[in-house]
Amino acid sequence: MNDPPERSVVAPPPSPGGADDDGMLTRRAFLERSAAALAAAGLAGCPSGDPPERILPYARMPEHIVPGRPLFYATAVATTGAIASPLVVETHEGRPTRVDGHPEHPATRGASDAFAQALVRDLYDPGRSSGVRRGGAASSWSAFYGAAAAALAAGDGAVALLAPPTTSRTLADAIARFTARFPRARWYGWAPVPEEPAAGGAALDPSLAAARAVLTLDDDLLAWSPGRLRHARELAARRAAHLAPGDALRLWAVESFPTITGAMADHRRVARVDAVPALAEAVVTGLAGGAVAEPGLAAAVADLRAAGPAGLVTAGPQQPAVVHALARRANALLGAVGKTARYAPPAAFAAPGGGRAELVAAIGRGEVGAVLVLGGNPVYDGPADLDVAGALARVPFTAHLALRVDETGLACDWHLPLAHPLEAWGDARAEDGSTVIAQPTITPLYGGQTAAEVLTALSGDVARGRDLVERALGAAGVAPGGWDAVIEAGVVRPPAGLVPPPPAEAAAPGRAPRPLAAPLVLAFRPDPTAWDGRFGHHPWLLELPRPITRQVWGNAAFLSPETAVAHGLAHGDLVAIARGARRVEAVVYVLPGVPDGQVTLHLGLGRRSGGAGAGIGADAYALRTTDALWVASDVTLTPTGERGRPILTQAHTELGEVPPAREATRRAVAERGRAAFFPEGPPHAPDEPQPTLYEERPRRSPSWGMSIDLNACVGCNACVVACQSENNVFTVGPEEAARGRTMHWLRVDTYRADDGRWRFQPVPCMQCEHAPCEVVCPTGATQHATDGLNDMVYNRCVGTRYCSNNCPYKVRRFNFFRYEDPAAVVALGRNPDVTVRTRGVMEKCTYCVQRIRAGSRVRPGQDTPVADGAVKTACQVACPADAIVFGDLADPDAAVTRSRADARSYALLHELGTRPRTTYLGRLAHPSEALPAGDEEPT
């Protein structure tokens, strides 16, 4: 560059390559090329090739879409079985970010469960398969359809369809058309964990709305029932504090494992799972006028008889048919049939081919030329004695339609990506019998298709998506003209012709089998959060503390303290559970409330390929055989001598001298009022004046507060996942969870009272008026807002963690690492209104401040105060029992103010003078006069 000037003048212009005479790059050319290379690198980062659509900037606004304003779509998803929850999906700029219950549908009334709340993370799960695969290699839908047509032709249409139970008319219609096209096709179905227990062709649909005395026979109504949301709501309503003692519902639970239903019961009788039939028989005998020997059971029978048609007896899905028949007999004796106990044919379409055993047998006979597995994971969740994988291997053409390449996907020739429920058109039955429409809220991320679409395409039909739904339902009587309105509402009212036929008459129940003689039985149950394994990959649900056990990331061999001692086992030991040659190792969890002589294993974990859940927990399916689906007597426990550690988010459940979760009997409250809730000393009310050194701040409107009714809370965890979804709360994984670093802003504390009954207490941030966290923060990163919120300023936080140390409620959570999921797709599901926290900063419940700000944003020409109920927190919306009330404490008419003034209202750790904004309403027990409250031992 130091050329003499005269040479520059005579020199030819720089070559297009930008090199000077010496072949060196000039500075300018170098910079130009650098910039070009940088731009090219940016291009290379984009998906290969031009996108197929023309891309338009938002200069031309898509209809309805306003950046920053969410849109809501009604849809429906069957989360744990065939019966769907009507839902509303919130989308931001075309991305679903949140799911809530359909507020206008009687099945949900806006509430939802943990599974529905977790759907968004499921949609964006990085473990989802991204395309059609053949034998592990990438392929395409057209290749599959070509190969399938050839296989169907070659096999003369002898194809087996294996599908989980469905209530979708669209799918049933597609199957019908498919079988019409290929008459040799057979439809097989299975469900590892049934949803609707059926006896004599009728399923019980219990209704607590008018019940006064309810006896559950090993039936977890509040978790393992398609009507769980309605049951929680009705239970809360029937136990409301204002009800007279003679009118309030009394719940009696017989159960073989501590469940949330048992925790809500006024009397809980522990029974081994195989002892329940005999108890059911005793109940029927008693209701028929006979004598009942056991005092606890006798009191239950007397209470039921007194309730008459307001009585109800239900039985759990894992109990044999005879128990269901006995329960039906009991309800008939009570006169409750058609009132509290409604019987209807099962909602799911029956698969005419039978179950997996029939399929395996048909494959063995060489009758099957092709198998299409339409969802589910039959290789993983099959009975251990049924070699589904081996049978599939003998079929020349197998395909598996699923969200991820799981155990079944690996066993099939073809893997087909299933459209996620939030990406798909469909329909289903809600638990109240209405038909609900599922509409996609996003284009399938990975080109997935639904089972109905695959079958329709294989039938040679070109219809897809919404056409299939309209065709199936239109044929069933929906006026085609009103489709847009139907889809917008999400519900099809059942036309007259669709009312289910009355169920068959109840046959006389047979004799109940005697309890097994074995000293130890193995009982299976679905995992409370991974369910039958369908959520065994889901980090939110795996890290969701199981109700009562508080375990995350795994399952355990649950033993009663006595049984553990008898087998020489201690909490945390690794034990080998064996049935003959079948053997799994699990960590021992010693849990009071588990019947003696029983080891309980939860299904759905120990996945061999499950993304985040692979290798987590013990695979109970490995011990489950066709003849022992729910209980096995030939089980042995052998200590391995090794130690494991169940990962618990709460290790101590004793209530202590001052119970944090308060309870009193209705009688005591009637006699002593507030004092009944305070066994330790004089009672206190939340807003009693307290001495303080700080300036008294008057409550100006708005002063946000929350009241949580422990009498309504069933401990279902819906609020926890709702909070996680709303506030972008990260999961931390099993190693970090074991170190006590879970991030949930809202936790459900669980205590075991001296009488053996469990109490739940959701604990969000208390938003203390005299917040101990605020005074110790050295940088002022946590501040008191004018509306009473205790705000976190994330970007001012340096992470001394002093605030957490000084928080008596320990509701603050710290980002010890960067817990963000590195997969970019997960970020699509985050709430754009909530800051994503980085490592090294503290975070906590904000009372959903983004909702408060959105709800109280002053619009031009509008300065009216925020109406009560206009701002709802995510946990409040999700709660099926309406246990959470939120609002302005300065408004004397607000629901939260009235709730706070209730005689049951109290503040947690009141004596510290923190003046929490979150308060609790004590729980009411309603024990029978004939018995002391609590667990009863078998006599």
Place this chain on the structure above:
Amino acid sequence: MSAARDDLPRDDDARWVRGGHDMGSVTDLVAGAVAPARTRKSWLLMLLVTFAGVGVLFVSVLWLFSEYVGIWGIEIPVAWGIAIASFVWWIGIGHAGTLISAVLLLAKQPWRRSINRFAEAMTLFAVACAGLYPILHLGRPEHFYWLVPYPSTYGAWPQFGSPLVWDLFAISTYLTVSLLFWYLGLIPDLATMRDRATGLKAKVYGVFALGWRGDARHWARHQRGYLMLGGLATPLVVSVHTVVSFDFAVAQLPGWHMTMFPPYFVAGAIYSGFAMVLTLVIPARRWLRLTDVITDDHLDAAAKLMLASGLIVAYGYASEIFFGWYSGDPSELSLVHSHLAGHSAPLFWTVVTLNVGSAMFLWSRRVRRSVVPLFVLTLLINVGMWLERYLIVIGSLEHGFLPSTKGEYTATFWDWSTFLGTLAFFGFLMLLFVRFVPAVAMAELREMVPPRRALRPPPPPAGPEVTP
């Protein structure tokens, strides 16, 4: 100084030096230990060992800055782990230096002269180790300066209500004053070293000696300045650990929320500080061949102070339990129960045994003057005081208020490597100190011995008289 018979202490001061030293020999003795003819192998070996430990610290800190505090065993509810326990421990150790230098100076205790330099150095290095932790344990250590009031363009200011901000001021003040105090006392000795050295060494010592010539005016100003700094430093002895104790006492956690924490912490700090002084001095005086100036009498005196502060600590334990019970507060009662016979009982009783039990041996004059038992006791007390801080910081956080939020803390490899790293760092600095800086204040010692001792060593029959 008055003249007296050789075999008897001439006055109270002189009895603290044995071996009939005079000004010259005592200077030879101390300076000889600093600048031996050749570097001793044992020193080199220890330096290498501690340097390896400094490497461990360096790697631990590097890894910490790369991964952040998640590598430690902290969690919710135990959000402060052994880093904070070690911080309090180091700060406590850093107390003995200023106490010996300042308080005993004002109290005119002559025996402090033999160990004050050593103790002050120990203080500086201990505070340096302690000072690492508050920054290391931050979630975002790169923003530590947000605790400092500086004119930020955002107008953001620290929250002065937080004890952590007070901590920052207390510790930085303490470090500054301790450093000044140490250096001011060192100037005459550095001049001595300059005068005895040649070449580069003389230049380096000369720079640090700030042109000290032993002028009477120098001495007058030096003495006045030293006394004034001593007066300034005295309140710091009380203030630093008082402020550190506020970190806990201001919080309302059972086990932290106690008005007696300031005196209890200060006593504990003096206790552990003296224990550490003795732990270091006992082997060092032998290794440096300074038994003439650091005598059993010194050990005895230090041990007496340990006994006194140990008794205050014992009183602290007793009143902690008593007031926990007397408060009637259910959370406090539950913690008392946990300490006496529950989850934290093994640790609590270990702490009581090590700290109170060890102190009881110090009632015996024989023990106070026997090197080996005293050394073992000081080691036990060092461990005991660290465990006490563990109990206060972690034991209280593990307990908490609600039964549901009880926690369990396990320190990780990186917790331990950081702590052991600071131990090595401390040792490394101490080794450099004894090698390059006079470990005993020569100038002050010279005030205690006669100007010259003609009979010692026995002069050659016709030798010339030695001039001082």
